[in-house]
Amino acid sequence: MSMTSLTHIPAFHAVMTKGSLSAAARHLRLAQPTVRRHVEALEDELGVTLFTRAANGLTPTAMAETLLPFAVSTLEEAAALNRAASARADVLEGVVRLTASRVAATHVLPPALAEIGRQAPGLRFELAATDVAENLVQRAADIALRFTPPQQQALVAARLADVEIGFFAAPRLDLPADLTDLTGVPFIADDREAQMLPRLAEMGLSLPRNVVMRCDDPLAQIAYVQAGLGVGVCQVKLAQRLGLVRVLPDLSYPMPAWLVVHEDQAQVARIRHVFDHLKKTLGHWM
Template sequence: MTENLSWELYRTFLAVLTEGSLSGAARALGITQPTAGRHVAALEAAFGQTLFTRSQSGLLPTEAALELRGYAVALRSTAAALERAAASHGPGVRGVVRVSASDVIGVEVLPPVIGELRRTHPELVVELVTSNRLQDLLQREVDIAVRMTQPSQDALVARRIGDIELGLYARADYVAHHGAPQTLPELARHALIGFDQLTPFIREAGKALPAWRREAFALRTDSDLAQLALLRAGCGIGFCQTAIARRDGLVRILPKAISLKLPTWVVMHEDLRGSVRCTATFDALARGLQAYIADARAAPAVPPRRSAKKSTNTRSRGGT
């Protein structure tokens, strides 16, 4: 390979990988299909490798294409980080900062924090990535991340915020109708909201509650936001962050027997220490999450109560 290849070629390559066709890549990138085809052909000529083969379902990546994917993704992340840094020059806190957090934290906790940050620094643009997948800070997929695991890489700056508590909760009308279980075995007579696919995190967390298994759930979903929505709808009993549950007036179930702690960290790459936009955002997220944890500890929990009905009729596998 004797020529320098444009980033545009790699961008098209990634789009074809994602979309599975030249036409889909062209639509995603806002270019023409012939242009997308020329980009792929240029890469194949430069590498001396076929990157895609045609099939009835579209373009299939070859082994060579799959080996290149990681490098192209790293290039894309670096190019995006470069653009964010270039757009941030000037006085004050300005430019683009990219933040990642889990689905629940990103949707339920961070919006007020980001709103206050933007009121203080109106020229700051925040890109919020909500995903339970850990975004790669070393590859600059994001600038700052809120994580529930301690980072191990030396190149990362991490601040421990505290522990976010989770407990079992139900809506008040569910408890009024079905009663509140008073022991762990009584949970089996209730509509439980839980996961569909087992993950390493769920497996580890499940050691504290062996009965919390897929077969016991009346409602199953791997979306934390969907579980929260089912809980709010009064469909049954499920896990929820204590602060969110108290805010929504949910009733805590077996508070003495079941309590999970999520250690929480705000993390960024050490190279961003000198970035005004990133340090301002980092500090704002840390303060907001600390206040969120403190509020959860200060607020009184909604106590459970037994229904006037006998709990022998509470085997409600289908919810309310």
């Protein structure tokens, strides 16, 4: 592939992930005809058809679906190249890209990264807030906070203290003072993932019969707990900061946590500094 083709990959990726030329143009901050020209130029250079044209827009071909993972990998490597070039390896300046779950990105990392920023003002952060594990081997991020064991090779993983998860409600939620189980309380559960209720069963608990909200987004679950709709699960330390009331305090389960970095990045000063600081301080926040 020529270097010219590399300039067209963002347009192809944006159309595939955003669903249309217009959405891709907005995402890339380009004119729609420019995005179309990039896509057509990539098709010409590769000698393939990536999209079929119709009145209602572009439809990806099987070849486009096949090439998308390679486009993702190429863009991630290019972003890593830019981060690596943004600073010398031996000084605390430049970009560090992190990835974490949406709850951790919203409620756990902010005070930790703010403290790092005060200590090393030359650092800049990028954050992928996602509940999907980013690929550190392909440099989708420099550092990952994960709650599932890392599976990829060439990673340095520091096991953090388990995160205690419990049941919580807003102070305004009227619950019986002598509550002994979750059977009759208004309860907030997950939806299509269907993991929460089976886990309660594994703990030997009677399942809630009054599920008032089903939602797979953990940030939304916490918001509805805060609003007083029902009882839900939350990290214990986070719930305390949010002013929630613990329900059935004897019931809890540990969630394992890891801080992960690619072995090639582990000795880059800015990345190592952030990694070491997070390893030392995250236990205070989660």
